[in-house]
Amino acid sequence: MITNLPKDPVLLLSYLNTQLRDYYPSLTELCKSMQLDPAALAEQLGAIDYYYNENTNQFQ
Numbered sequence: 001m002i003t004n005l006p007k008d009p010v011l012l013l014s015y016l017n018t019q020l021r022d023y024y025p026s027l028t029e030l031c032k033s034m035q036l037d038p039a040a041l042a043e044q045l046g047a048i049d050y051y052y053n054e055n056t057n058q059f060q
Helices: 009-022 027-034 038-046
Strands: none
Touching: 009 027, 009 038, 027 038
C-alpha cells in the first residue's frame, strides 16, 4: 500500500487527478496498482464534495 499519500483532502484530490490524467485509464487501475481502497478514497474526497466521474476519469 502506498502510505505517503497526502493527508489533506485537497492535496489528495490534486495528486489523484494528476495520476489519473497521466498514468491510469481508470480509478480501478490506479487503486489496483497502488493497492488503495477505492471506497476509502471516495469517502475522503466525498467529505469535500468531490466524486469520481468515470466519463472524465477524474474526481470532480
